[in-house]
Amino acid sequence: MINATAVYVLWLREMKRFLRAKSRIAGAVAMPLFFLAFLGLGFRRISLPGISAGVNYIRFLVPGILGMSLLFSSTFAGLSVLWDREFGFLKEIMVAPVNRVSIVLGRMAGGMTTALIQAVVILGISFIMGFKVSTVISIPLSLIFMILITATFIGLGLVFASKMKDMQGFSIIMNFVIFPLFFLSGALYPLENFPLWLRCLSYLDPLTYGVDGLRGTLIGVSSYAVVLDVVVLLAFSLTMIFLGAYFFEKSESV
Amino acid sequence: MYAIKVENLTKKFNGLVAVDHLSFSVKSGELFGLLGPNGAGKTTIINVLSTLLDSTSGYGEVASFDISKHKDDVRKSIGIVFQEPALDVKLTGKENLEFHGMMYGIGKELRRERIKEVLRLVDLTDKADVLVENYSGGMKRRLEIARGLIHRPKVLFLDEPTLGLDTQTRRHIWDYIRDLNQKSDVTIILTTHYMEEADYLCERVAIIDYGKIVAMDSPSKLKDILGGDVVSLEIEGRSDALLSHLRELDWIKTMASHNNNLSLTMEKGERRIPELINMAHKDGVDVVCVSLRKPSLEDVFLHYTGRMIREQELSQNERKREMLRRRMGRRRR
Numbered sequence: 001m002i003n004a005t006a007v008y009v010l011w012l013r014e015m016k017r018f019l020r021a022k023s024r025i026a027g028a029v030a031m032p033l034f035f036l037a038f039l040g041l042g043f044r045r046i047s048l049p050g051i052s053a054g055v056n057y058i059r060f061l062v063p064g065i066l067g068m069s070l071l072f073s074s075t076f077a078g079l080s081v082l083w084d085r086e087f088g089f090l091k092e093i094m095v096a097p098v099n100r101v102s103i104v105l106g107r108m109a110g111g112m113t114t115a116l117i118q119a120v121v122i123l124g125i126s127f128i129m130g131f132k133v134s135t136v137i138s139i140p141l142s143l144i145f146m147i148l149i150t151a152t153f154i155g156l157g158l159v160f161a162s163k164m165k166d167m168q169g170f171s172i173i174m175n176f177v178i179f180p181l182f183f184l185s186g187a188l189y190p191l192e193n194f195p196l197w198l199r200c201l202s203y204l205d206p207l208t209y210g211v212d213g214l215r216g217t218l219i220g221v222s223s224y225a226v227v228l229d230v231v232v233l234l235a236f237s238l239t240m241i242f243l244g245a246y247f248f249e250k251s252e253s254v
Numbered sequence: 255m256y257a258i259k260v261e262n263l264t265k266k267f268n269g270l271v272a273v274d275h276l277s278f279s280v281k282s283g284e285l286f287g288l289l290g291p292n293g294a295g296k297t298t299i300i301n302v303l304s305t306l307l308d309s310t311s312g313y314g315e316v317a318s319f320d321i322s323k324h325k326d327d328v329r330k331s332i333g334i335v336f337q338e339p340a341l342d343v344k345l346t347g348k349e350n351l352e353f354h355g356m357m358y359g360i361g362k363e364l365r366r367e368r369i370k371e372v373l374r375l376v377d378l379t380d381k382a383d384v385l386v387e388n389y390s391g392g393m394k395r396r397l398e399i400a401r402g403l404i405h406r407p408k409v410l411f412l413d414e415p416t417l418g419l420d421t422q423t424r425r426h427i428w429d430y431i432r433d434l435n436q437k438s439d440v441t442i443i444l445t446t447h448y449m450e451e452a453d454y455l456c457e458r459v460a461i462i463d464y465g466k467i468v469a470m471d472s473p474s475k476l477k478d479i480l481g482g483d484v485v486s487l488e489i490e491g492r493s494d495a496l497l498s499h500l501r502e503l504d505w506i507k508t509m510a511s512h513n514n515n516l517s518l519t520m521e522k523g524e525r526r527i528p529e530l531i532n533m534a535h536k537d538g539v540d541v542v543c544v545s546l547r548k549p550s551l552e553d554v555f556l557h558y559t560g561r562m563i564r565e566q567e568l569s570q571n572e573r574k575r576e577m578l579r580r581r582m583g584r585r586r587r
Contacts, residue, residue, distance in 0.1 A: 009356035017344045088340035092401075095304055096357040097329035252307070 003102040007109060010093075010102075014077075014110025018117075025118070032069040032122050036061060037129075039188065050190025052221050060221075062126045063142075063214035064187030066119050067149060071185075071207055073118050074150040075178055077111025078157015078244060082167055104245040108154050115150045116143075134220030141217040141226075148233045149210040155240025162244075162251035185211045191223065206236035255282045256315070257409050257441035258303065263312035265298050265465075272298040274465035275312065280443060280458075282408075285435045287456030288445040289551060291561075295465035296445035297337055300413050303443075304334050317408045330358070333402030337413040337445075339394050343387035347378055347397050350386060351404060358405040365404075372400035376430060392423035399430060403440075410434075412444040416451060428455055449551040461555055468558040473551060480549040480557060481507040483523030487516040488543040489534065496537040510556050514542075517556060519549060 018025065040058035051060050084090040093103060123131075123139075133139060160173055184198075185207035191199055202208045213229035216222030222229070258280040265273040272295045280286045288296045301307040303316055305325045314321040317331035341350050348369060355365040373379045376396035386394065395415065402410055415431065416424040432455060435442050446452050452459045453473045460470040469476060489496075493511070500506055500518070505526070510517045520526055523546045534541050556562055 003359075005356050005359060009353055013342065013345065013349075013353055016349065017342070020344055087343065088336060088338045089342050090340075091306065091336055092340040092342075092354070093357070095306055095329060095332075095334055096354075097326045097359075098357055099326075 001099065001101065002105065003098050006096070006098040006102045007106040010106025011109040011113065014107070014114060018110075018114045028069070028073055028118055029121050029125075031072075032065045033125060035068065036065045036122075036126060040129075048190060048193070050192035055219060055221055058129070059131065059219055060190075060215070061188065062123075062131050063218050064185075064211050065126075066122060066142075066146070066214055066218075067185060067187050067207055067211040068182055069119050069122050070115055070146055070149040070210070071153055071178065071182055073115040074111060074153035075157040075173075077107070077115060077150075078154040078159075079161045079170070079173070080111070081107070081158065081161035081248070082164060082170070085161075085165075086167060100249045101245065104158070104248055107158070108151065108241070108244075111154045111157075112147065112150045115154075116146055119146050133218050138218050138220075142214050144230065145210055145213040145217060145233065148213075148230070148237045149207065151237040152206045152210070152233065152240045155237070155242075155244035158244030159240070159247045162247035181205050181207050184208065186223075187211050206233060206240075209233045209236070256280065257282045257284065257317060258286075258443065259313075259315040260303075261313045263299075263302065263314050264310045265295075265302050265307065266310045272465055273302065273309075276465070276467060278460055278467060278470060280441060282441055283435075283439050285432070285442045285455060285457045286444070287452040287459040288443070288462050289447070289449065289452040289456075289459050289555070290445075290462035291447055294447075294462045296447075296462055297413055298465075299462075300334070300411050300443070300445060304332055304411055305329055330405070331408045332411060333405065333407035333409070333440075334411040335395070335398045335402050335413065335415060337417060339398065341386045341394060341398065341401075344385065346383050346385055347389070347393075348373070348382040350397065351401055354401045355404050360405060368404050368406075372403050375403070375434075376400045392419050392426070395419060395423075395427060396430070399427070403434070407440060409441045409443065412442060414445055414447070416446075416448070424451075431455060449555070453551050459551065461551075461558060463555075463559045469554065476551065476554045477549045479508075480519040480553055482519055482521040482549075484547055484549045484553050485518045485520065485523045485527060485530065486545045486547075487518070487530065487534070487541050489514055489516060490540040490542055491538055493537075493539050496534055496539045499533060499537060508557050510553075510560060512556065512560070512562065517553060519553070 040061050043057045046057055048057070051057070081090065084093065184202045184205040186202060187207070191202050191208070194202065209229040209232045212222045212224055213226055213233060216226035216229060256279045260279065261277050263273055263276045264271065276299065288299060290296055298307065302309045303314060303321060305321055305328050308322065316328045319327040319331065321328050342353070345353065351369045351372065352365065355369065360368065373382050376399055378393060378396055378400065381389065381393060386397065389397065399415070412431065416427050419427065428451070431442060431444070434440065444455065456473060458470065458472050459476065460467045462468070493516070497511065500509060506518050506520050508519045527544055527546065531541050552562060
């Protein structure tokens with residue numbers, strides 16, 4: 001059923017494109033780092049209700065910024081189907097004797113790898129900036145959350161890419177989907193400060209559990225139990241993968 | 255043995271009929287052309303036959319596989335060169351071919367061999383490791399033809415293979431296509447709106463208009479229908495009387511009038527011209543310009559549809575330009 005060679009070659013293509021687009025990588029890594037550096041330094045002395053004592057703002061911020069980077073790069077990876085449609089390459093993929101499931105898996109594998117590489121680079125740089133994790137197994141545990149976050153948002157990107165005919169709707173998705181998801185997730189501030197109605201919206205945002213899980217695993221402080229975060233995010237990611245694959249399958253390729 | 259068999263194939267888009275109860279078949283090894291103006295439904299036919307689109311009704315068969323039931327078998331049996339480039343420009347030429355070979359499940363050794371072979375065929379061996387974004391239009395086209403051949407398809411679809419290429423490159427591509435068809439047993443279906451292309455390349459041509467086949471035969475036979483020479487007259491004045499007089503003449507085989515142009519076909523046209531001018535004069539019509547030539551497929555199209563392919567193309571281009579202008583305006587605002 002699943003064509004391993006096709007999954008591999010789709011992944012390989014993504015890797016080659018990624019490694020060749022040096023300026024794109026620089027841009028994708030720079031934005032989260034600027035957020036981290038400027039917000040971190042600007043709010044260094046602040047004490048926000050909801051951040052437990054002994055956790056300074058930068059420490060609180062690092063997992064949030066990782067979530068932000070994963071959100072953006074994964075959604076774009078899902079939306080990259082649109083680029084392929086724009087440049088005609090989608091037809092080359094769709095006319096090949098490869099089932100649609102393998103094509104979706106190949107895209108996901110490629111998108112996940114590139115998103116994770118970017119997140120790991122950002123985590124690495126934050127270590128240089130003095131970020132410290134709480135335990136030895138923090139990093140492997142946080143990887144679970146990173147993978148689930150990418151899966152969720154690649155799925156989301158695929159849904160939008162399958163529903164859109166061209167790039168026209170791109171900025172709408174950027175402004176009305178990605179940014180709200182980012183701000184609702186509590187990446188920059190504790191959600192405890194939101195009014196109740198806004199907090200309810202946050203509960204619907206998969207990234208809320210992603211960022212909270214990253215905080216729980218990396219700095220040992222989280223609003224909900226880490227297990228709860230994993231379970232909810234897993235449910236979100238499976239749903240989104242399924243929806244992404246479903247809509248991609250249904251979409252017309254020309 | 256048929257490479258393609260189509261019966262009553264129909265494709266509608268939101269009620270708009272793009273392909274209208276089409277029936278035709280193509281023999282194995284044939285070089286077959288679909289000729290018609292832009293928007294006639296040629297690309298839609300290719301998209302349906304290559305399984306990219308589902309047909310609305312009717313039956314289609316490619317390499318003996320049903321296009322709606324055995325999509326994967328159809329996909330394995332065909333190669334396709336799309337009208338718009340379908341290359342990954344961030345990969346090199348060779349990488350594009352590698353990608354294709356792997357998607358079609360060709361093993362490593364065989365892949366290497368075939369890639370070498372097809373690169374040689376289209377003269378791109380030297381440029382194999384250059385990123386496709388640095389290729390010229392002609393090189394991209396050749397690379398796509400090469401790619402369409404890697405998996406040794408039984409049927410190769412070429413959708414407007416020389417669209418937007420300069421004359422010299424067009425000639426080259428024509429020669430590749432013809433050589434390919436003669437040296438291997440691959441069946442080639444090409445769509446084009448260039449009469450010369452269909453005339454030069456195809457063994458058999460189907461003339462398509464509004465999703466229907468209006469005529470289908472070899473180019474020479476199609477032109478023979480018109481018979482003899484084409485005499486074109488550019489006239490001024492009311493032509494009704496002249497037209498009815500001309501209709502009575504038995505030596506005029508076909509007649510088509512179009513704006514101020516009159517196309518007549520007849521034997522020995524050069525001897526009939528003075529007579530025609532005299533008749534026009536008597537009927538109070540001025541003849542501004544006369545030309546005599548052998549019929550082209552354009553005349554065949556005009557004969558069957560009462561319109562010119564070239565003219566439609568022009569108005570289509572204008573429409574496109576208009577749309578572009580509007581879009582740019584919106585952006586500026």
